[in-house]
Amino acid sequence: MNNSIILGIESSCDDTSAAVIRGNKILSNIAANQEIHNEYGGVVPELASRAHQQNIIPVVEKSVSQANIQQKDISAVGFTRGPGLLGSLLVGTSFAKSLAMSLGVPLIEVNHLQAHILAHFIEDANIMPPKFPFLCLTVSGGHTMIVLVKDYFDMEIIGRTTDDAAGEAFDKIGKIFGLDYPAGPIIDKLSKNGNENSFQFNKPRLENYDYSFSGIKTSVLYFIQKEIKKNPDFIRENIDDLCASVQRSIVEILMEKLEKASKNLNINEVAIAGGVSANSALRAAMQKNAENLGWNIYIPKFEYTTDNAAMIAMVAQLKFQRGEFSDLSVSATARYDIEESFKKP
Ligand code: KG4
Numbered sequence: 001m002n003n004s005i006i007l008g009i010e011s012s013c014d015d016t017s018a019a020v021i022r023g024n025k026i027l028s029n030i031a032a033n034q035e036i037h038n039e040y041g042g043v044v045p046e047l048a049s050r051a052h053q054q055n056i057i058p059v060v061e062k063s064v065s066q067a068n069i070q071q072k073d074i075s076a077v078g079f080t081r082g083p084g085l086l087g088s089l090l091v092g093t094s095f096a097k098s099l100a101m102s103l104g105v106p107l108i109e110v111n112h113l114q115a116h117i118l119a120h121f122i123e124d125a126n127i128m129p130p131k132f133p134f135l136c137l138t139v140s141g142g143h144t145m146i147v148l149v150k151d152y153f154d155m156e157i158i159g160r161t162t163d164d165a166a167g168e169a170f171d172k173i174g175k176i177f178g179l180d181y182p183a184g185p186i187i188d189k190l191s192k193n194g195n196e197n198s199f200q201f202n203k204p205r206l207e208n209y210d211y212s213f214s215g216i217k218t219s220v221l222y223f224i225q226k227e228i229k230k231n232p233d234f235i236r237e238n239i240d241d242l243c244a245s246v247q248r249s250i251v252e253i254l255m256e257k258l259e260k261a262s263k264n265l266n267i268n269e270v271a272i273a274g275g276v277s278a279n280s281a282l283r284a285a286m287q288k289n290a291e292n293l294g295w296n297i298y299i300p301k302f303e304y305t306t307d308n309a310a311m312i313a314m315v316a317q318l319k320f321q322r323g324e325f326s327d328l329s330v331s332a333t334a335r336y337d338i339e340e341s342f343k344k345p
């Protein structure tokens, strides 16, 4: 039985997070969200790195104390090496290096996207982990892809977005509607009072398992510009229906390719991961396919969907068991070649 205690640190975008894992069980998962970006309609990189600097020590201290452990109990320090905003990643990377060095324990780099997927292996009495091979629709603010997961560290990206990510589409369309950033959760909430069939927007026609979301964004923009000319209050009067219709379109686009992949590859183990996997319509669509298509579905617990350090600690634990450590000269990287880091060690 593996009982090693690992500290995970996540700072790739605008959440400073630290978590402690023992074996595959999370003992604490602390996050400081940076509200400073809301008024700018998106993450401001300079402000993000500064806020990480302010948050990182209290967040790590809190994660250690809430886990009821002492620093000397930590067997390794895992951190997000990339992909993400370089200035943000540098804060977590430098901190993780210094801490690992001062504790005299191994340092373990983690690919953020790999972590979103492997969050499914965090132990939970009520949730079974997926069985290999499984398909994982990984949908966040920066990425959208269908990953064929053959083993923990043997993954193949079979489809990806050719332009915007699904979360980016939610956020950019939300901006057109005048909603705050990030708009994804707001659109989700407003959709609950709307009619999802009120409006129709363009859908992409791409071959294979690839995605495109720039078309729907433009389609919404032109539609809104046209309607506002007729009625300046159009958005305010129709916001719930607009959100519900946009959400239905994005979820339909996502599910179509996922269903195609499941059918062609004959894989019924299907998971979702990343910030957009918090979306209630996407979760409902997965549930429907579990009933209608016999899928075994895996939906992460809410706290492991958007950026969090628990998933970083999980991957660090798996790597620790394999003795895969990073050199202290390792540096953060905004573009972490995910295919490369997905390769078998
Ligand atoms: O994984 P994540 O926290 O950060 C990245 O690695 O990008 O994902 C953030 C994205 C944002 O675009 C946000 O709008 C979206 O996830 N998101 C949602 C929901 N919750 C977060 N999108 C739709 N519905 C939600 N409930």
Ligand code: ZN
Binding pocket: 112, 116, 140, 141, 274, 275, 306, 307
């Ligand atoms: Zn993420």
